[in-house]
Amino acid sequence: MDVVSDAIAAVRLGRASSTRVEAGGRWATRFAPYAGAGFHVVLKGGCRLVPEDGGPPLPLGTGDVVLLPHGAGHVLAHAGGEAVVPEEAVPFERWRETGAPGAGEVQMLCGKYRLDRSRMHPLMAELPQVVHLPHKVGGHPALRAAVDLLGQELGERQPGACVAVPSLLDLLLVYMIRAWLAEDTKGVWPAVLGDPVAAAALRALHSNPAAGWTNDRLAAGIGVSRATLARRFTGLVGRPPMGYLTWWRLTLAATLLRDTSDPLAAVARRVGYGTPYALSHAFSREFGTTPGRYREAAPAG
Structure with missing residues (x-):
């Protein structure tokens, strides 16, 4: 085993889960704080991530990937310029069930990993509250390939999807952490592994x-x-x-x-x-x- 594999294995619990969702028009959905890690992949269109801790909104575009390794509460909302109040956003579970107006303008993968934080490796603990990996041509090709495959599996539900999707979600977590290690020039553990x-x-x-x-x-x-x-x-x-x-x-x-x-x-x-x-x-x-x-x-x- 290597350090990154061990660091992930020490905290992973059970299987990850994900949902492909669509939205359009004016919308906002809230993700409550979670004792694990959340992630979002924008497959089409654009939106904003609004941290519940009062941080500035983060614009997301097609192909962007976001990891919230410490399960921070946040809101996803339409890409308009109006301010979004987290308390006014619809909880994700209810929003997903009722659907959003103008569905199809924005398509996303939203998911989460179960983690045991009681014995977290310092590499995992160092990850920031939000890891934003913007889409860049030629950037992190393995991550992009995993995103494309995951989007296809969740969209088409081909035979064997029940095996393919959990495996791709595991790969996605590894590739997101690898991408952070490659891009973070000031972190302790990127320096350690370098x-x-x-x-x-x-x-x-x-x-x-x-x-x-x-x-x-x-x-x-x-x-x-x-x-x-x-x-x-x-x-x-x-x-x-x-x-x-x-x-x-x-x-x-x-x-x-x-x-x-x-x-x-x-x-x-x-x-x-x-x-x-x-x-x-x-x-x-x-x-x-x-x-x-x-x-x-x-x-x-």
Whole structure:
């Protein structure tokens, strides 16, 4: 596994959902805050996204993609210049059922991902409230291909759509995060993954977290001195390599406890702890609860 894949897998719950909707004329629909991530893709026409936190309206055009990774409440509205009051917008569930006047002028994909925020990787936590990926000719071709395929599947409902659509939604999330990493020039994690030393160290740790890693072994594996590894990794990631590894092992253990019925001994072996007791002690120290209690309280996938 790589860092981005692991960061997504640690928070994903169940299947994503999406709906193809049409609108026209004057319209406004409200999306309540959500304990997950929302997204919109404009397939035709234009509209505005109005954040509920009072931020400026964001114009959206054909081909634009928007990810709301922290589930922020917002309004989608017609592209006119009039101000939109979020409280006056029709809740999306009701608006979708009743339809909008002049349907067809604007066509969109609206969807959401279920996320478990209790053990979020810092890469995911760093994503801004709104990630806007405007349509650009030649920009992010993989993302564009996924959008086109998803629009076709939702519009035509061909045989096998029940398998194709969830897979395309998974791809869409990966491609949106990749696009953000490629375009964000000031973020911490784009810098981390762009640094050859830190990125190589993370790839090694994530590819085999249960290995008997030491700073010397990790530095030798990526071909740098221990001092260089410590300086570059700690300076960018914010914790030393072995501190990050401990945190990731326990986060991975939490994911396995949530998503599998594996006994604690098996979980301990998979994340690099020799005994269930050693894992339980470290888990309780890090998260303030025992593995058993965490498993009982974890949201279902």
